Amino acid sequence: MCADLWSFALSTYARPGCEAACLRMQAQGADVCLLLCGAWLERRAVAPTPERIQALKQIAGPWQAQVVGPLRHVRTQWRAMAQQDEAVAALRERVKALELDAERTLLKRLEALAQAWPGDDVAGQPRWLEGLAAEDAANLDHNALQQLRVAATGA
Template structure:
């Protein structure tokens, strides 16, 4: 298992079915970085509780709303036009790079908060459901895809 959250996230995301599962969860309103952090915490056998979930959400929500989402929105707006416009295509790739860097910064911040949380023998397998919120119930199969992928890291 990768010890740092960024490496763990890259390894999990590269596994079959994970990108699709993440996009489904994202479309349903879940934050993929938060879910990847939850997977990492489950793999590290860290106990999930309301205070920790709240802390991770409080850290994630403003960064996502003010940094990640505006970059993603702009990138998606340019998708069709960039097909026929080489300059716009290059700019779109730059935006994509900035979006990825913003997600990496968020994962680093999440890791910084959660890294000190002690492991325990019982661990917790509820991080994904808690962090997915309303997106969890209709997407249990997508959460399972993530869990299965994480066991192979």
Template sequence: MQTDLWNYCLNLYARPGVEQAFLQLQDQGVDVCVLLCAAWLEERGVAFDKARLGQLNACAGPWQHEVVQPLRQLRTRWREAAAHDDALATLRVQVKALELEAERMLLRRLESVTQGWSKTQSQDTCAWLQKMAVDAGHPDCDALHTLRVAINRA
């Protein structure tokens, strides 16, 4: 198991079906960075509670809104035009790299929030993905199931 959140995310994201699952969830409005952190916490055996989830969301929300989402929107808007404009395509690649770095910084911030959150004695209390899915109204979402399967194969 990876010890830091960033390397855990890289490992998880590379597993079959996970990238598509995250993109599907992102399209549904799920904060993928918070979801990645939740998967990491679940695998580490850290107990879920709504206050902790609130701390993660409070950390991620402003950064997503002010930094990550504007970069993503710009990159997405340029997709079609960049296919016919080499200069714009080059800029789009740079924006994509900035977006990834912004997500990496957010993951560092989320990891920092979790410092001191100890492991629990009961695995039943650390089902982050299940509890987040129920809270979000997506308890049976195929994308979340794909993530659970990928995590359990680790």
């Protein structure tokens, strides 16, 4: 098992079907970094509590809204232009790298918060993903959420 959240996220995301599931959930408004953190916490058997869920969301929400989201918006807006213009394509790749760096920074911040939480709650561990996705539950593809959980158990 990957000890740090970034390595866990990379390993999980690379598993068959996980990337597509995460992209579907992202398109539906879910914070995939937050969900990957939840999968990591489930894997570590950390007990989910409303306070812990809220603490993670307080870190992730503003970072997604103010940093990751704007970078993603620029990158997606430039998709069509980048197919026609090499200079825009090169700039788009740089924006994509910045977006990934921003996600890595977010994962490090989430890990720093959660690192000290003890991992001893075998009975409660599957509730992290549902707790973190609760606000998006009406729009969220629950099959994709389950696909992430399955991918994470093999990471």
